[in-house]
Amino acid sequence: MAWQTFAYIAASILFITGLKMLGRAETAKRGNRISAAGMLIAVLATLLAGGFDYTWIVVGLVVGAAVGAVAARRVQMTAMPEMVALLNGSGGLASMLVGWAEYVRADGVVTFSAVAIVLTILIGGIAASGSVVAFGKLSERIDGKPLLFRGQKTINATLLALALLAGAWVVADAAVAGGVAGVGIAFALVLLVALVLGVLVVIPIGGADMPIVVSLLNSYSGVAAAAAGFVIDNNVLVVAGSLVGASGLILTNIMCKAMNRSLTNVLFGGFGATVSKAGAAAQGEVKPLSPDDAYFILEAANSVIFVPGYGMAVAQAQHVVKELADQLVRNGAEVRHAIHPVAGRMPGHMNVLLAEANVPYEQLVEPDDVNPAMETVDVAIVIGANDVVNPAAKEDPGSPLWGMPIIEVDRARTCFVLKRSMNPGFSGVDNALFLKDNTRMIFGDAKATLTAMVAAFKEA
């Protein structure tokens, strides 16, 4: 079996190299392929080890490959967050099932393996059902608002304790030769509670916090794979799973920093739902503007920044954003797209959409690039973004957004806010930006509004 070990080592090296390259723009594409090659080697090495009945393995591989390939090809870029959530869920589910199958198969499992099996089922189960709920929220099949109820934390804590207790029973049983009667119930309990916990952990989390949850679930599915590695005593699962677990944590951390919140606050805060509206009421009046009038301001602008948010994804407006940007550039303006790290529903959501619309990479900037010189920006166009441009983050210590790094469009000479209505964002916090003197609200569907502006440029 020595050759198999070498194959797994080679696969591990390819995963490590691939993941490192995936973190840099110049090498990302090659990195993804290198990591895929590692996966191919690991799968082939496992298959060729032999001694299997291949029938059902082939069935699983063919079905999975067909579904995966079709889904990856068909999915729209705007639906990418739910796609990633589903992929995450299937990974977690697979790890959970591997733990279950090993439990069924193992005759007299030793204590160490029993611990690993329990952990695999627990983490894999939470990742699986949590991802399904995240998918539901992201695709708006279920309400995206945080769902909170009385005693939520107590129930979660009790369930977790129950799962650990049942898990301990399974482990204790493994230590006793012959086993204790009724342990099947304990095992079933671990399985069931894991799935319920996954649902309960994600359900109180609001739409704006989804980037954090998606990257955290990503981390869980990695850790579940690593735990499955302990179950089947396999190094490559432990290495690959840990790498994913760690990279998911890093991404989670980046997202938390971008919102100036701790992970515990995101997981248990139920952002928006519990917020006391103690923040100072915003002063001023709403100043609406028509797209045609907006054209005259844009026509005279030398520097324009676009600030996209989830609303751009909903309206599928990325292509017309690019069109308007092209018109502005042709008109001699400097155009940039300022992307907040947590804009949208997953890490990097806006980047993916703008890339789909062929927006040049050079036009994409981060908040720190535009904030210092915001006064020199003639027009900032906010498209379906809300919390990430809310000035309360730096003006109102009583606001739940206080301290969050924002894109400070309120300091631009003029700020257009494209919005359907005056409803607050997902956080449920009022936005004082809408009432500022230099803000003009352009109500209506973002795509229609932008199309009208492009038309005005073309007529001119």
Added chain:
Amino acid sequence: MNPLLLFVFVLAIFLGLELITKVPSQLHTPLMSGSNAISGITIVGAIVAAGEPGLLATILGTIAVAAATINVIGGYLVTERMLGMFKTGKDA
């Protein structure tokens, strides 16, 4: 039981934390979906489970193989598709 795995686990976690530093936001999604595909490595365990005798284990294993394959194939292809859209002028 193999306690050496614990050693590998701890080292790999530290390696993972060191590996990815300062990722540009443009790559957040591909990094997530690409690493997600790697977590489909659990397919190795699924293959073992599906190929061994025992009805229940075979059923569970087969579903696990299918789910893990969706994760692997879907994850890599979707990442490839997204990275294909990013044009930086250079190879990317």
